Amino acid sequence: MITMTSRPQLRVLFFDVFGTCVAQRKPVADALWRAAKEALESDTSLVNSEVRAKATKMSYEQWFEFGGEWNKDVEVFTSDSKAKHGNVDWRAVDKYRFESLHKLLAQLGLIIPHEDASTSGLAVKEGSLWNESHLKELGLVWHRLPPWPDTCRGLDLLNKQFSTVTLSNTYNDLMTNLVAHSSIPFKHVYTSDLFQSFKPNPKVYLGAAEKMGVKPEECALVAAHLDDLKGAKACGFYAIYIERPLEEKTPELREQNIPDMVVKEDEDGFIALAERLGIEVV
Structure with a gap:
C-alpha cells in the first residue's frame, strides 16, 4: 500500500x-561473481594455487556480502572526509573505491600485493585472482x-x-x-x-x-x-x-x-x- x-x-x-x-547490491555481486568465475576458468598457470583454492570456495552469497562491505568501506571514507574537511572530493572517492577493492581482496588472500605497491594501491603480483587491469575494470562497476x-x-x-x-x-x-x-x-x-x-x-x-x-x-x-x-x-x-x-x-x-x-x-x-x-x- x-x-x-x-x-x-x-x-x-x-x-x-x-x-x-x-x-547496487546485486549488480555489484554479479560483476564480482562473474569476474571470479572467468578468472578461475582461465589458464591454470595464471592464478596461484592457494589463491585459486580460496576463490573456488567463495559462494555467490559471499561475493554479495563482499560487495556490501566494499560499499560500506567507501561510505566510511566519505564520512571521514566530511568530518575532516567539511566537504568531499568525489573524484578522490572514485579513486578510493579502487584502493578499497584492493585492500579487501588482499585481506581475503585473493590478490597478492607488491611490497612496493604504488601510491594507487593497485599493484599486484602475478598469481593474483585479478591483475591491475581487471581490478580497474571491476572498480568501474559503480559507473554502470x-x-x-x-x-x-x-x-x-x-x-x-x-x-x-x-x-x-x-x-x-x-x-x-x-x-x-x-x-x-x-x-x-x-x-x-x-x-x-x-x-x-x-x-x-x-x-x-x-x-x-x-x-x-x-x-x-x-x-x-x-x-x-x-x-x-x-x-x-x-x-x-x-x-x-x-x-x-x-x-x-x-x-x-x-x-x-x-x-x-x-x-x-x-x-x-x-x-x-x-x-x-x-
Whole structure:
C-alpha cells in the first residue's frame, strides 16, 4: 500500500540515484561473481594455487556480502572526509573505491600485493585472482549500475507533470555518464559537487531548489534512504520514500516517521508513484 499525507503543489521531483534509481547490491555481486568465475576458468598457470583454492570456495552469497562491505568501506571514507574537511572530493572517492577493492581482496588472500605497491594501491603480483587491469575494470562497476525495472517507465510518466532531477552524492561527469549509459530519462542532472558539499548538508537541497528556480515547498525528494529524506524534509522538501531491497542503511530512523509518502517494496516503484501523484498509467 502507498501511504501519504496531504502534500503541497509540487513542481520538481529530485531523486537520489544510487540505490533509489539504480540497483547496487546485486549488480555489484554479479560483476564480482562473474569476474571470479572467468578468472578461475582461465589458464591454470595464471592464478596461484592457494589463491585459486580460496576463490573456488567463495559462494555467490559471499561475493554479495563482499560487495556490501566494499560499499560500506567507501561510505566510511566519505564520512571521514566530511568530518575532516567539511566537504568531499568525489573524484578522490572514485579513486578510493579502487584502493578499497584492493585492500579487501588482499585481506581475503585473493590478490597478492607488491611490497612496493604504488601510491594507487593497485599493484599486484602475478598469481593474483585479478591483475591491475581487471581490478580497474571491476572498480568501474559503480559507473554502470542498471536501473530498477520501474525506473525508466516511471520517469517517463512523471516527466509528464514534473521536472525530474537527479540529486546525488557524486560528481557531475560520473552521473551524466551513468544516466546516459542506462538511458534514464531525467530532465536535469544535478550532483552534490555543484553545491560544494554533499547531502545531507542543506546547501545541496536548497541550492538545487534555487538552481531550478523554485521554492523548497514546491520540491520533493524521492529516495530509498531515510537519512537523505530527513535532511531534505528539514529544508522544507516533501519526502517520498521508495523502499528498495536491502537499500535502507539506517533502519532505526523508521521510528521517526520521516516520509510524507511511502511506496512499499512490493509495489511498482516509480510507476506506482506516478499513479499516486495523479498521472494516468496505461
